[in-house]
Amino acid sequence: MQLKKFLPLAAAVVLLPTLGFAQEADMTPPNEEIGYIFTTFMFLVTGFLVMWMGAGFSMLEAGLVRSKNVTMQLTKNIALFAIAAIMYYLIGYNLMYPGDGWTITNVLGAFSLTSLEPVGGSPDTDLTYASVGSDFFFQLMFCATTASIVSGTLAERIKLWPFLIFTIVLTGLIYPIQASWKWGGGFLDANFGFLDFAGSTVVHSVGGWAALAGAIVLGPRIGKYGKDGKVNAFPGSNLTLATLGTFILWLGWFGFNGGSQLYMDTAGNVADISRIFSNTNTAAAGGALAALILTQLLYKKVDLTMVLNGALAGLVSITAEPLTPGLGAATLIGAVGGVIVVFAVPFLDKLKIDDVVGAIPVHLFAGIWGTIAVVLTNSDATIGGQLISIVIVAAFVFIVSLVVWFILKAVMGIRVSEEDEAMGLDRAELGMEAYPEFTNG
Amino acid sequence: MQLKKFLPLAAAVVLLPTLGFAQEADMTPPNEEIGYIFTTFMFLVTGFLVMWMGAGFSMLEAGLVRSKNVTMQLTKNIALFAIAAIMYYLIGYNLMYPGDGWTITNVLGAFSLTSLEPVGGSPDTDLTYASVGSDFFFQLMFCATTASIVSGTLAERIKLWPFLIFTIVLTGLIYPIQASWKWGGGFLDANFGFLDFAGSTVVHSVGGWAALAGAIVLGPRIGKYGKDGKVNAFPGSNLTLATLGTFILWLGWFGFNGGSQLYMDTAGNVADISRIFSNTNTAAAGGALAALILTQLLYKKVDLTMVLNGALAGLVSITAEPLTPGLGAATLIGAVGGVIVVFAVPFLDKLKIDDVVGAIPVHLFAGIWGTIAVVLTNSDATIGGQLISIVIVAAFVFIVSLVVWFILKAVMGIRVSEEDEAMGLDRAELGMEAYPEFTNG
Amino acid sequence: MQLKKFLPLAAAVVLLPTLGFAQEADMTPPNEEIGYIFTTFMFLVTGFLVMWMGAGFSMLEAGLVRSKNVTMQLTKNIALFAIAAIMYYLIGYNLMYPGDGWTITNVLGAFSLTSLEPVGGSPDTDLTYASVGSDFFFQLMFCATTASIVSGTLAERIKLWPFLIFTIVLTGLIYPIQASWKWGGGFLDANFGFLDFAGSTVVHSVGGWAALAGAIVLGPRIGKYGKDGKVNAFPGSNLTLATLGTFILWLGWFGFNGGSQLYMDTAGNVADISRIFSNTNTAAAGGALAALILTQLLYKKVDLTMVLNGALAGLVSITAEPLTPGLGAATLIGAVGGVIVVFAVPFLDKLKIDDVVGAIPVHLFAGIWGTIAVVLTNSDATIGGQLISIVIVAAFVFIVSLVVWFILKAVMGIRVSEEDEAMGLDRAELGMEAYPEFTNG
Structure with a gap:
């Protein structure tokens, strides 16, 4: 790594003697074909990062359930x-991006299969700035993320x-x-000026509302809430994997x-995009540290699972507007997310809504916060x-x-029998334990 | 995320007022130097994804062996x-890409060390479209993948x-x-018109054949096949890590x-490349869901290890031709891979070929299927x-x-003693357990 | 994958008929704007790989401590x-890159908040070749890496x-x-011609020295060193995760x-960059194999934890100069790193310096070696x-x-009580076990 900042412009120009102008850098934007390659490749790279979040949710959830339900969670x-991959191909993509082909204008998209451009794909498609394949790949991963959120809440x-x-x-x-x-340019975009950059509402709160509905219909796990109002903790079976899952999600969020x-x-x-990466990172840091400090103050002990969920809540919080805040504002927006989680987890327990991994505080509550927080830094948004x-x-x-x-x-x-729940879903429903040699009886 | 599809071309052109033509996008391909940067960077990004598959195989295999053999598997x-890194440098790369330097034309390449271009590498090398270093890096990871396939079959x-x-x-x-x-342009390419885009045969079935030969010479694990024809299951010790390994491989396959x-x-x-990413993803999904549904139908219980291997088989199946199929065809090609796995695992057991992680069904059988399936969507291929x-x-x-x-x-x-096998390779051969505090005696 | 090497230049030119010159490839470098996009995106991609190393250190350390201290380590x-994210924003970045704003010239940078360019960021900032946001993101991850090194040594x-x-x-x-x-262009760069490409000294040995100071002040774990000079092994609780951590670090190092x-x-x-990727990979391979062979020769058994640390030491060793060596030299430089680790671990134990995960041998000793080794292949460096x-x-x-x-x-x-250390930090300090269902009492 050589010295790098404050490179005199002249030095750069030395490399370009053939261009015949030595006074100014040539900041002409790339032509459309080069821009198309850049944007398409960017979708592929950020798309595979979002795909990787599927592994993150798996590890987080597998780590936070009890060992007798791990195989099922996986x-x-x-x-x-x-x-998600199949459904988004069969109907999701065209339903979401109908273009001029709405079934009900601005409300219900088009029902048809996704079709990528032909072999040797010419860029002469309706997407003029990136390939349809890259856009499909990227958007699909958001759809899958939404589904991942639900599974954690309803576990066990x-x-x-x-x-x-x-x-x-x-x-x-x-x-x-x-x-x-x-x-897709529907009525929230066209009529309400709704701003949600990467989906605090469109992705995260949607997963959260679906999870909440499920949790209400399903009811809490046996023994979670005692008759005397006592909330029983069911500790996660593997915090290392829960931490790994959080790191994976943190990484994937740069793509998201x-x-x-x-x-x-x-x-x-x-x-x-660089600002977004930096803001996303610092919001996660803010959420993690807020939860760290708050659990120390409230409980006299740092709670790792809260720190992990705090980081995730910070990420959700910055998702609706990761571009306009400065680093300081992004940190604070994320920190508020972390605070929300610390208070929302016991609040849900008071309502006897049993959310096994804390997905509702993280994705729904922090998602709402993040969506509102857009107005703090983006003057185009209205409360x-x-x-x-x-x-x-x-x-x-909902x-x-x-x-x-x-x-x-x-x-x-939708619910297993009491005996099966006590035995664990792995043996009862699947006949296969995740850690057959380890658990203590 | 703003509204994005169906952006009027005019809007894009607004951004380019200095170019002086407002009617058409400038889709002139980049010059060679820009193309060189794009392609080289693409090799580095996809190459590190394939490198990551090494971790995927490690986790998959460590999760599917019994805990007494985990340290050895790692x-x-x-x-x-x-x-693989050292051997591909010492002889592999030039043996594989001899250019004009075949030892036996079209059959045996050149024996020499790999040499990357000099510092400040000029692009004036025999690779005119990407750097030799990036090509070496990318191709090396395929060689390593082949070796990874073998280790799973012969475990324990x-x-x-x-x-x-x-x-x-x-x-x-x-x-x-x-x-x-x-x-390398040898006789299968030159004389038989063989098509194998990313290596269903050249990588995956090669690993599978080497594994099969090893499994035959080595024999099954003690107690795997009872005298009465009974096949004893030896459940994997950590299905969370096996699932993580599968997600890693799925991710790495986009690079592959x-x-x-x-x-x-x-x-x-x-x-x-975008089409390939999308097809690769959907083939994995097809394989996973086929195995999910099929194990439910056959055994009345979903079998997670089959679902994982189904996803991998879907990936292997699409590897010989990930470009020409549409999304629907890719899904079906992958699904057939998943079906193959569900039937091939018990079939191998019937032959008393003991493949600990199912690598032969996944990489060999699905690899053959994928290679044949090229003819379904690519008219340049002949059966x-x-x-x-x-x-x-x-x-x-073989x-x-x-x-x-x-x-x-x-x-x-090549085989440990019966006592050592019973004790586990970790204590017997390495004197180091993977989970010294956990296992039940 | 089609045949690819030795593509006649003419074939490439066929694709460019409109350019009107058919004899030579157009190797004009991109204009500054295209170069800016390439370099900025490169920082984002390599930066997220370095970010991922945070997960690698977490898994490595969680795997190498005893299960009673895992939650704390996470x-x-x-x-x-x-x-690291917050501190580098608050003061680190401008302290490190003061430009013309040194508080004490070439010795102490500027104290101010990091500020990224405004929305719709024009490239007219003091960084002319990449966005400030991408540079901040990338450099932050190096700062975080330094801190990660310390935590392993002082664990438990x-x-x-x-x-x-x-x-x-x-x-x-x-x-x-x-x-x-x-x-930042300070006195080591300006006055001593110090060369440290990616930080064998600036990152790794710095983490190592901070860890060493901590280990001395803190003292060894209870029971680690017997009165009779015996060194007691405290085996890591989860070698699969330690291996995963090593693979993550290996991957992240391509970005680093x-x-x-x-x-x-x-x-x-x-x-x-391609050469650097290839050299980085082969140095890790050299370190791993050196440790593999050496532990077999010395102890008659391969030691997996040494192999993992050997790979990491190989990576640290090549970090000061990953560009100028050829593949053979890079392999050997890495291999020496692996040898250093095998001898340094018992050497530290002789000094009764208790380094739980071997971070001092890997990051400090191999870091010094790597920094010296620059002179072997780069004639600009002086011993x-x-x-x-x-x-x-x-x-x-220090x-x-x-x-x-x-x-x-x-x-x-700074040290927990003897009772707490015996009980484990997880229960004593945090009240939360990482594997509550697994450990044998």
Whole structure:
């Protein structure tokens, strides 16, 4: 690493003698083809980072459930990721980005299969700035993320198949329809000026509302809430994996927020992506430290699971607007997310809503906070537009989810028997333990 | 994330007022130097993704063996990765890409050290479109992947050093020689029109054949096959890590298949890479869901290890041709891979071939399927050319591997004693347990 | 993957008929704006790889401590990463890169908050070749890495809060001040011609010296060194996670060394980055194999933890000069690192310096070796300049660290009570076990 800052401009120009102008740098933006390559490759790189978040959720959730339910949690996570891929291909993508082909204008997109450009893909498609394939890949990963959020809340008591059927509805219909309202140019975008850069509402709170509906219909785990109002802790079985999962999500979030810039074809755009990376990182740090300090003050002991969830809440909080804040503001926005988590976890327990991994505080509560916080640093956002959009998305997702969960409960049952829950889903439903040699009886 | 699709072309042109033409986008491909930077960087990014697969195999295998053999499995995996790096430098790379320097034309490459371009590397090397260093880095990771496949099959009973010596032969000679036949422009490429985009045959089935030869010479683990024909299950010790390994491999595969496009210097090429990413993802999803559904139907219980191997088989299946299929075809090609795994695992057990992690079904059987499936979507492929190439590679790798394993068996023995196998390789061969505080006696 | 090498230049030119010259490739370097995009994106990609090393250290350390201290080790690792982010924003970055704003010229940088460029960031900042945000992001990760090194050495006996306070000093003051001497253009760079490409000294040995000072002040763990001179082994609780951590670090190191090229705006620069990737990989392989062979020869058994640390030492060794060596030299430089580790670990034990994870051999000893080894392949380096720089950095970091540790010891105590150490920090300090269902009593 050589000395690098404050490089005299002249030095750079020495490298370009053939260009014949020695006084100024040539800051002409790339032509469209070069911009197309830059933006497309950026979608692929940020997309694989978001894909990696699927592993992060798996590890986080597997680490926070008890060992007798780990195989089931892993099965759900890999299955939901696969289902999201198929459903987003079958109907999700075109439902979310209907272009001129809305079934109901600005409300319901188009029902058709996703089709990528032909072999030797010419860039002459309806996407003029990046390949359709890269956009599909990137957007699919957001759909999968939404589904991942739900699985954690409902762990340790929900049956496999009803959960997977709900995932089909969520990834095929619920997520893409409401996402079209903002990102597909629908009415939240067109009529309310709703701003949600990378999805504090469109992704995270959507997962949170679906999870909340499920938690209400499903009820808490046996023994979680004692008759005397006592809340029993069911410690996670493997905090190392929970920490790994958090690091994976932290890493993946650079793709999640950074890629949502959607263009990397100019110096200005790539500089914006850089700001987003830095803000995303510092918001996570703010959330983690807020939870660290707060649990020390409140409980006299630092609580690692709160620190992990604090970092995640910081990430969710900055997701609606990772570009306009400075580093200080981003840190504080994230820190508020961390504070929210520390208070929201016991609050949910008071309501006897049993959220196994804390996904509702992290993704729903911090998601709402982040969506509101846009107005603090982005003058294009209005508090009214943000709030009404939050409410509309909430009503749609929560009500539809509630209906789906009730139907599933009525038709096939969604909860395992008490005996199976006590035995653990791994042995009862799958006949396969995650750590067959380790657990103490 | 702003609204993005269907951006009017005019809007883009607004950004380019100085160019003086407002009617059309400037889709002139980049000049060679810019193309060189794009392609080289693409090799580095996809190469580090493939490198990451080494961690994936380690976690998958460590999770699927019993805890008494985990340290050994980890040792083998990190050692084989290091050996591949050295051997590919010493002889592999030039053996695989001899250019005009074949020792036997189109059959045996050149024996010499790999030499990267000098410092301040000018692009005036024999690679005109990317740096030699990036190509070496990328190709090396494929060689390492081949070796990773073998270690899983032979786990829990093979000695460390004969395994490492075999790895030297595999990565230094067997892999690069047969790879030169296709990717070095050898006779399979020149005479048979063999198509294998990213290596369903050249990488995966090669690892599978070497593993199969080893499994036959080595014999099954003690107690695996009862006298009454009963197959005893030896459950993996840590399914969380096996799942993590699968996610790592899934992620790494974007690099594996995507980087095999070999060029990212035009809009067409980067669009192709995008298609490859999307197809790779959906094939994995197809394989996972096929195994999920099939194990539910066959065994009335979903089998997580089958789902994981199903996803991997989907990935192997799409590897020979990840570009030409549409998303639907890619999903189905992957799904067939998942089906193959579900049937192949018990089939191998019937033959009393003991493959600890299911690497032969995943990499060999699905690799053959994927190589044949090229003809379904790529009209340049012929069924004859594909089949004869599969057979030639199979014969070479299987026979040479068999000979090497027999020599190793005769000279130094390849299998631990019965006592050591019962005790576990970790204590017997290494004196170090992976989880010294956890296991139940 | 098609045949690719030795593509006739003519073939490439066919793709460019409109350019009107068919005889030569157009190797004109990109204009500044395109170069700016390339370099900025390169910083983001390599930066996220270095960020990922935070997870690597966490897994490595969590795997190498006993299970009763795992939650604490994880808490420290995620907290130090968050602290580094905040401190580098608050003072580190401008302290390290003062430009013309030194507080004491070439010795002490500027005290001010980091400020990234405004929204829609124009490239007209003091960084003319990449965005400030990308540079901040990349450099921050180096600061965090330095702090990660310390936590491993001091594991299993240090209290949480004094460790975090030391981390504040290290990341806010010690690291950036000494880093400014080289990378900020300070006196080691200007007066001594010190060469340290990616930080064998500036990052790794700095972490090592801070750790060594801490280990001396803190003292060894209870029972580690018997009265009879016997060294008691405290085996790590989870070697799978330790191996995963090593793979993560190996992967992240491509970013660490590759990104330190600092430019990716020409074919020459990206070719250099490619060489760096290849050399980094082979040095790790050399270190791993040296430790593998040496432990077999010395102890008749391969020692996995030595192999892992050997790979890491190989990486540290190549970090001061990953560009100028050829692959063979890089392998040997890494191998010497592996040898150093195998001898240094028992050497430290003889001195009764208790380094729980072997961070001092890996980061300090191999860091010194790597810094000296620069003279072997880079004629711009002088042995005098390297040695004096090593000594100056050592004196500064070691003495300041020692003072800070002593102050912390005097003011608040840095070590847990004997009872707490015996019980384990997880239960004693945090009240939360990492594996509550697994450990044998």
